[in-house]
Amino acid sequence: MPDRDPLIRVTAMPADTNPYGGVFGGWLMSQMALGAGSLASRVGKGKAVVVSATDFAFPGAMAVGDELSVYCEIAATGTTSLTITAEGIARERNGEATVKVAQGTFKFVLLDENDRPREVAL
Structure with missing residues (x-):
């Protein structure tokens, strides 16, 4: 880990599986x-x-019952945006073996109280 x-x-x-019985990639992306x-947000x-x-x-791949842990870090900061890399690591249900099952990048824009983009203040 x-x-x-x-x-x-x-x-x-x-309920998180695809028609073939594996964990659905869309579920992984949403997590x-x-x-x-x-x-x-933090x-x-x-x-x-x-x-x-x-x-x-x-x-x-991960199976029903496996535990997914999602790890993230900031890759870049823009004027109003944060680019975040995410990694999904699955741990088998009845053991300690882990495997990377997903990775990807998300870009977020920060919004003010009027839902307008606001500057990133780190």
């Missing part, structure tokens, strides 16, 4: 977006919305 704290941790359930959004100190999601890859 990486030597860092996950932004979120969740267990894959039967990663939640983790990245948590970091964007660092940006307010409302942050996704404006793009790119560079996704699914190098491994």
